[in-house]
Amino acid sequence: MALMIKFGTLYMGDEPLGFPRPGPRKYDYRHTPSIDIRDTVPGKEIKWIDNGEGLYISKIPLLNYISWNDLEQNGFTDGKAVIIDDTVAICRLLCAADKPGVRNEWKDALDGVSDPPGIWGPQSVAFWSQEHGEGWGGRVAGEQGIRAWNPVGRNVRRKDIGFRPALDLAVRNQDICEKMIGKALMVRWASGMPMDYWVSGKLVEFTDYDLLLEDVDGSIGTSGDQLAQFLPNGRAFVSRAALRATTERL
Structure with missing residues (x-):
């Protein structure tokens, strides 16, 4: 059985967000100046699933209409230090491409944590990974399949690509x-x-x-x-x- 914790709250500007959002739409990043993860607000906690090795991955993508460059600007691609309830952690995107010599953290999480079925939530929204190149960023999961990965333009903002953070409690x-x-x-x-x-x-x-x-x-x-x-x-x-x-x- 997977270990899940409720820890921290996502902010768009100064507004704490709760999940799931009432109604059919996801949160839309386009109308806010910044995002951050801060102290836990009761009733608006982020749910994190332990991958079995101390890396906590958000149960669901938290935002949509957010580009890889937006996440880079906010410090979340390679990781930023956040302070949640007086605890320091590094919040970042997953490494998720199938490349020789690079561990696919998303595939490992799916292989290692599958109980109960559906624990990773619906897969209708894909999410960004750390990988990037000239003009593109990595996208994983979503409608092409839960393990699919492909490059997408770094400035692309779409309703079906979102932000699924990972939380590493080991500070660099x-x-x-x-x-x-x-x-x-x-x-x-x-x-x-x-x-x-x-x-x-x-x-x-x-x-x-x-x-x-x-x-x-x-x-x-x-x-x-x-x-x-x-x-x-x-x-x-x-x-x-x-x-x-x-x-x-x-």
């Missing part, structure tokens, strides 16, 4: 900033380290070299002294040298 090294102080976050280590090496806690302060966390939890195997120094008061210094700096495919 380059995303650490002042607004995260006092917030809960999790970090993982870059390629070459086991993927189960992680530390979470509330960010107290940071430098170019390390993070100071409190209320710490984590697992870093036998390489602990090289990666983090755990203090007796529930705090830890975490080295930034080997932290993940890009959105690596788990």
Whole structure:
């Protein structure tokens, strides 16, 4: 049985949106200056499904009439740091093209999470993926089939192509900033380290070299002294040298 959580709310400008929207139409991006995901508004929560590896994917596309370039302008293609209920996460598009050496996160989610049937919602609205090239962006799913993928013009806005975000609770090294102080976050280590090496806690302060966390939890195997120094008061210094700096495919 899939794990589903309700977490965060989508904003168009300053308006929090609820799902599903009453009536037959989806939310239309064309008449708003920006979108963001912020603190949870009761009754207007986004539903996320765990792919089984800690990546949470929106149960349904949240908007339509939004282009790949619109999502790029709002920071959601490769990922942006969002703060939801005092927790930091990276919100981004899925990697979903069938290319050699690149993991198709959407196909893996469909293969790994299928119970109960229909958990991923209706497929009448396709959604954008991270892939892009000169003048085009990647589109997946939709009317051509739940696993189909094909390029579409990056400026295209259509009612049958929308925004289906993914939420990664592991914060990347380059995303650490002042607004995260006092917030809960999790970090993982870059390629070459086991993927189960992680530390979470509330960010107290940071430098170019390390993070100071409190209320710490984590697992870093036998390489602990090289990666983090755990203090007796529930705090830890975490080295930034080997932290993940890009959105690596788990």
